[in-house]
Amino acid sequence: MSQSDMLFDAKHIWHPYSSLIKPVSCYSIISAKGVYLKLKNGKKIIDGMSSWWSTIHGYNNPILNKALKKQIKKISHVMFGGITHPSAILLCKKLIKLTPKKLECIFLSDSGSIAIEVAIKMLIQYWEALGQNRTKILTIKNAYHGDTFGAMSISDPNNSMHKIYNHFLPKNLFANAPCSNFNDHWNSNDIISFKKIIKKNIFTIAGVILEPIVQSVGGMKFYHPIFLKKVKELCQNYSIPLVFDEIATGFGRTGKFFAFEHANVIPDILCLGKAITGGTITLAATLTSRHIANTISNSSTRCFMHGPTYMANPLACSAANANIKILEKNQWQEQVSNIEKELNINLLPLINHPRVIDVRVLGAIGVVECSKFINLELIQNFFVKNGVWIRPFRKLIYIVPPYIISIEDLKKLIYIIKKSLDQNIFFI
Structure with missing residues (x-):
């Protein structure tokens, strides 16, 4: 996708909960497989959002x-x-x-x-x-x-x-x-x-x-x-x-x-x-x-x-x-259980971070509630640069990853969340 296409997008195309005068930056995705989204520059990022809760088996699933x-x-x-x-x-x-x-x-x-x-x-x-x-x-x-x-x-x-x-x-x-x-x-x-x-x-x-x-x-x-x-x-x-x-x-x-x-x-x-x-x-x-x-x-x-x-x-x-x-194969139960265990081990301790007021985990849902509002534009750019796709709102950084995510990729999502909390610039 060319730069002119991206400029056209910003000028003419509304995205969810966005402005056409000062639109939030968009990132061009050219393909996706498993838990990875591929950017136009060839970089792959881990999707922590399951495309808003939906892509539970990952992208390009052969059965689907x-x-x-x-x-x-x-x-x-x-x-x-x-x-x-x-x-x-x-x-x-x-x-x-x-x-x-x-x-x-x-x-x-x-x-x-x-x-x-x-x-x-x-x-x-x-x-x-x-x-x-x-x-x-x-x-x-x-x-x-x-x-x-x-x-x-x-x-x-x-x-x-x-x-x-x-x-x-x-x-x-x-x-x-x-x-x-x-x-x-x-x-x-x-x-x-x-x-x-x-x-x-x-x-x-x-x-x-x-x-x-x-x-x-x-x-x-x-x-x-x-x-x-x-x-x-x-x-x-x-x-x-x-x-x-x-x-x-x-x-x-x-x-x-x-x-x-x-x-x-x-x-x-x-x-x-x-x-x-x-x-x-x-x-x-x-x-x-x-x-x-x-x-x-x-x-x-x-x-x-x-x-x-x-x-x-x-x-x-x-x-x-x-x-x-x-x-119906029931693998989802083990997958979700493994995600929950990892979130309990590595996400819950973020409750001790000075910018965090609560951390919640249930199944394959992990939520970090911050003490201040989040600058979406800045933190989104930080996440993409660090190889993950997480889209916060208000004071919440949350992840609902695909069930097929590996523990290694899940750990990276959590680690990048922790790194973002250390950056004062992201909080208003």
Whole structure:
């Protein structure tokens, strides 16, 4: 890629959460294999982000590539309205087998944010079918569920990147986030705020939506499993559907196949995305119970009112089937366990660094919370120069590496994080 191409990119192309007046520097990637991204100058850097949680088996995985090539020779896309195809049917069979027995009805879409939109629509149509006008969603503060408008409306209105849209978004309900960390003792006060809000708004709440165990963009916090148990009990007591957003955490990232398994609770609706295709192509799924699906199907419209153009894209479904086939070998459990052990050994000690206020590890997630905000431009350049790809935000340096990463490469990621903490210039 030429210098003129990079200048064109900076002038004309928006990147995530970036400005076109003062864009954050971009690095040209020309190829990738395993855990390595190859820059245009030929240098290889270790990807510590799994392309935002998705590329769990690394890049150019031969099994995933084979599935894509095989499918593209047949058909790359076909509308799903009035048409079905083997890849979609096989994927839905696999998802039903992998998830709790209760979740047997599946809506396929094309991104995690849309999976959340679908879940919200399901909740609203469910209550409409029951003759009730319930439109409020209850969640917790510091939540993040995506960038589309429904998803933004259930992301924390005061502490999220979306607060500039608050005047436009529907007003939902936000309980206090639990303070009890994953490995701490449970504090029963953590459920008080949630309990008060659900009791006060019992006839307007359409559903509860939570990121189970891990609050991702809301601060990379890992909360106590008992909180999920208590929420589930309240939802059952008041007959309110419970939705889990496993878009980031699903498919083994936390050490369990799904994060809700840490609490041994089952949602009424489950949203999946990101790693569902092993990071090859975009796809998402919203699963629900037969009861909710049948109730919606008996609504005034007699059908569920959503239908993305690329719904159940055959290429994406084929990649997802191949991804699940890899996961079914159960190597992910050992891989994630080894990552967690290494993070505990070498990342946790960074808690003693003067610029660090906390370090958290869960499964294949490692988080360093700094005492000051991070200069993304400067620290990103430092990381690339030192052969790693890590993208911090706010005060957090975190890594979610591919499951296939070697201990040697993982140690390098951790070592470069430690080196960055020693540089005063990176902290504001």
